[in-house]
Amino acid sequence: MTTLTAGALLPVKVRARRPVPVMVAGGFLALVVVAAVFAPLLAPYAPDAVDLSASLAGTSPEHLLGTDASGQDLLSRVLYGARSSLLAPLALLALAALLGITMGTVAAWYGGWVDTLLSRVTDVMYAFPGLLFVVLVIAVFGDGLTTSVVAMGLAYAPTIARYTRSLALSERSKPYIDAYRVQGMGGARICVRHLVPNLSGALVGYLVVLFGEGLMSLATLSYLGFGAGSPSIDWGLMVQEGQDAVVQGALLPALVPGTAIAAVVVAFNIVGVWVSDRLGQGR
């Protein structure tokens, strides 16, 4: 006969499990945001300070991450680059979320031909690869960061609309929504006050994942020369400017901004999945 103490049968791991990757990713993102905000204080050099004598220098105490072909300090440029690289996807998502959530909710709420129309529009948008659509818009309206942000916003809206629609459809059939209708509340009011706020958990998680994707897409556009133009500092643009140096044996000018993009996107993915698991009840 053995004696068991209370709690002895509980596997310790269940209690001890912490979302370590999420904490690491979240901490990293917090650092990136701090870096972007305090770039002028943290950066050792002005981001556009040219020093041709130190062209393509490797890592050294003076230039921790080396320099590019014009001798500009890569660490300073990556820190400043975080600003536009974070702000642009934020603007993109704000636009895409506004459009997408509205479309998805309207489609789910009214159903019938409204739903059919919006869903077909969404399908047509879906059929184009997002980047192709954006390049099309840029070809018509000219390049630049604003155009590419607006175009990407339009390209992302259908994805959000579709996701919102599926969430809203199941939420709409819940009895409490019906109870509001029974009380004589109008459709618009129910949607804005009750339905959409109750979807926000799942939507926020989804938007966090999309943020990473949006950052990458915008970097791609900048890299291709459609996005942020030359005097501005943007990670995608830095990769493009740095690729010539690769031939000359200097990897850092392309590698540093490239790594920054990859790390931030991965971090956003990890955090986004965790957020949607926690807030969206497993959806």
Place this chain on the structure above:
Amino acid sequence: MLLDIENLTLRLPSGAAARPLLAEVSLTVGRGEVVGLVGESGSGKSTTARAVLGMLPEGASVSGAVRVDGEDVLAMEPGRLRAHRSRTVSMVFQDPRSAMNPVRRIGDFLTEPLVRVRGLPKRAAAAKAVELLAAVGLPDPERRMRQRPHELSGGMLQRVVIAAALATDPGLLLADEATSALDATTQAEVLALLRGIQEERRQAGSGLGTLFITHDLPLAAAYCDRVYVMYAGRVVEHQPARGLFADPRHPYTRGLLDCSPALGDERELRPIPGRPPSLSDTFTGCPFAPRCPRAEAECESWTPVTVPFGGDSGSADGGSAACRRLELVARSSS
């Protein structure tokens, strides 16, 4: 008459249902009256209640009239309909927990209609909400205002829903299985509460009419003034509650009473054979004929009509029933 439903027939497109959802339903609720509507699931009780709110199933074609205070609900345009739902009629649901937005506070649930419908300023609405919660017998109403639905028990939540239903001072209350999901003791409390409110309103001079929907015939007979019994979308019997209990005329009503056990009752329980009809069943004659112990061959082709009967054989005011062999049923029961 507060609520007057006249020959309401509701059909879905032929692909969705073979028989009408509602067939020539007529019922009335007067001010200060509690009227029961009894039937098995799928008999059209809830559909009837939703028709009173002007909420019809999608694609339904409708004939007849639903008049509340003399105005036809089915003819209202959307704005008027919303006003009708917010002011004139309130509904209490079966499951209060799922009928409330889980992330809103109890207080919001009450102040929202007060602000939106009665135009009270926020502070006054909050004070009024506390008053309403206290009136439905919820202890510590100030604290309840700040709680969320998951912190309250089912019976307490049903009190909140009732308080919210009464917040806009409606003339007609639809209680759709309002006590079916509650414990027996809580059920009794909620019923007593509803009765109390009814009495209070009667004395205040603004009679509140209640349409009490339930599947429990003995409960309806005990609680209501008059009872309508529905079967397959049709009202098969209507009587004052006392008469219904003592002298059920329709074989379906009789069958329902026979299969509800009562304490100290020596009768054998007799379940009604067969199953309740689904929407895909069609009937050439009386829908109850296949399950009816008294059915004859002619019943299969007899289209039900409501036959009134007088108050001479036991019931006080008489009623009506839709049975071909009504005379026979009446004779055998007396």
